[in-house]
Amino acid sequence: MSTEMWTSFGSLLASLMFILAMINQHFSGNLLGYFLQRLIHKFLSYLNPYIEITFHEYSRDSFDRSSAYVSIERYLAVKSSATATRLKANSVRDSERLVLSMDDYEEIVDEYQGIKVWWTSGMTADKGRSISFYPRENEKRHFVLSFRKKHREVIVESYLKHVMDEGKAIAVRNRTRKLFTNNKEEGYAGSVWTHVAFVHPATFETLALEPGLKEEIVNDLLTFSQAKDFYGNVGRAWKRGYLLHGPPGTGKSTMVAAMANLLEYDVYDLELTSVENNTELRKLLINTTGKSIIVIEDIDCSLDLTGQRNEEKKEAESSNARDRFKKAEGKDKKTSKVTLSGLLNFIDGLWSACGSERIFVFTTNYIEKLDPALIRTGRMDKHILMSYCSFEVFKVLANKYLNIRFHELFVRIQELLGEVAVTPAQVVEYLIPKSPEDDGERCLYGLVCALENAKVALREHLAAQEAPQEHGGGLNFCLGPV
Ligand SMILES: Nc1ncnc2c1ncn2[C@@H]1O[C@H](COP(=O)(O)OP(=O)(O)OP(=O)(O)O)[C@@H](O)[C@H]1O
Numbered sequence: 001m002s003t004e005m006w007t008s009f010g011s012l013l014a015s016l017m018f019i020l021a022m023i024n025q026h027f028s029g030n031l032l033g034y035f036l037q038r039l040i041h042k043f044l045s046y047l048n049p050y051i052e053i054t055f056h057e058y059s060r061d062s063f064d065r066s067s068a069y070v071s072i073e074r075y076l077a078v079k080s081s082a083t084a085t086r087l088k089a090n091s092v093r094d095s096e097r098l099v100l101s102m103d104d105y106e107e108i109v110d111e112y113q114g115i116k117v118w119w120t121s122g123m124t125a126d127k128g129r130s131i132s133f134y135p136r137e138n139e140k141r142h143f144v145l146s147f148r149k150k151h152r153e154v155i156v157e158s159y160l161k162h163v164m165d166e167g168k169a170i171a172v173r174n175r176t177r178k179l180f181t182n183n184k185e186e187g188y189a190g191s192v193w194t195h196v197a198f199v200h201p202a203t204f205e206t207l208a209l210e211p212g213l214k215e216e217i218v219n220d221l222l223t224f225s226q227a228k229d230f231y232g233n234v235g236r237a238w239k240r241g242y243l244l245h246g247p248p249g250t251g252k253s254t255m256v257a258a259m260a261n262l263l264e265y266d267v268y269d270l271e272l273t274s275v276e277n278n279t280e281l282r283k284l285l286i287n288t289t290g291k292s293i294i295v296i297e298d299i300d301c302s303l304d305l306t307g308q309r310n311e312e313k314k315e316a317e318s319s320n321a322r323d324r325f326k327k328a329e330g331k332d333k334k335t336s337k338v339t340l341s342g343l344l345n346f347i348d349g350l351w352s353a354c355g356s357e358r359i360f361v362f363t364t365n366y367i368e369k370l371d372p373a374l375i376r377t378g379r380m381d382k383h384i385l386m387s388y389c390s391f392e393v394f395k396v397l398a399n400k401y402l403n404i405r406f407h408e409l410f411v412r413i414q415e416l417l418g419e420v421a422v423t424p425a426q427v428v429e430y431l432i433p434k435s436p437e438d439d440g441e442r443c444l445y446g447l448v449c450a451l452e453n454a455k456v457a458l459r460e461h462l463a464a465q466e467a468p469q470e471h472g473g474g475l476n477f478c479l480g481p482v
């Protein structure tokens, strides 16, 4: 149809609508009026080539904002910041950023699979309520979606789902992530988890790992986060377990932060010693949300989990002072009645499937102390050894901390790293400038001296013992502070 034909069709429609409205007004309030009204609606919808769907902010019997309305609002906010001329700026709960959205009575045109749709925002004043507790509570907002009748199937079946999914994804991107803890003050009666904003600068970019390992972990994490359908199809709960083990200061906790930053997940730092019993443990699990990492640090020290299976193991066997300290620290706080089976059920039992998209991470310095059932595949799917600093790891650190890719001292450092076992945390300590005069070369020189000293100390130590011990590639000696 030409433009002129559309215009005359439009004016004919408008005149008809006017006449019908007059008839409607004249007969309103009686039975004839009711039938006339229905007739008018039928007639108008027959002529109207468009369909309109209204999404109200509040449903009749709920005080909560409709989740569909909220998702549409977020979706349109992104569209409107680019196209609409009148915008509203709001600060949103759980986000530090200002969010722009379309103002009332604005219109936005969206396109989906080549189909044009029109969104308008509107508002009606609710005259029913005379007293309101909140400002503007009586204003009821809505969005109206209009599209051609012939596109009904695509819009209803596919476009609306696309809008809802996008809206949810935007909410996840915009929120401030949280770090939860179950370690509460004595007498605290609030929710089982308390939280602060999760802000940690660690990323996989800054984490120094063996070549190939970083890519492997990143790929594994990204594949997991996109595998909702896969887990559903194979009938598994959408969760994955990581066991990070290795000596202190090798980057296990830093890796957890990098994981959370990569996937934009919240972190639940579960302090097992503060959990009274298995029931409380289950309650904590139920109160976690999706898109989260549930981490139990130093799992070997948190509870005497191995002891429950192997009674005769003495505490005196704890191999070093740091370990004993961690264990004692936990015991002082509270006597926990969490059992190994309670923990196994927490990770892999029926209740563990009540949420989705969750990663469980255990960290430990002593993998050999853990009960095999706790770390079997399916519970802890991926075991990652975070080991002493190799030359490859050192090169990443030197590049990050000093912006040095190669230096003549590197050759000596490579030799020394093959002879003394030092952790990345210890190496990093020498790569941080301590005074304005500390340039890259001075830092590297300081590291070489410290490694040389450690080598001498190690020789003397071994000579005294006359029993050399091999550990991995280097000798098992930890470099002390300078
Ligand atoms: N692989 C690494 N890459 C970059 N930095 C590292 C690495 N390992 C350790 N660090 C640095 O050392 C510090 C301590 O590391 P982190 O706390 O992650 O060690 P950890 O393995 O968790 O130790 P622990 O077993 O004592 O808990 C971090 O602040 C980080 O800066």
Ligand SMILES: [Mg+2]
Residues within 6 Å of the ligand: 252, 253, 254, 297, 363
């Ligand atoms: Mg740690």
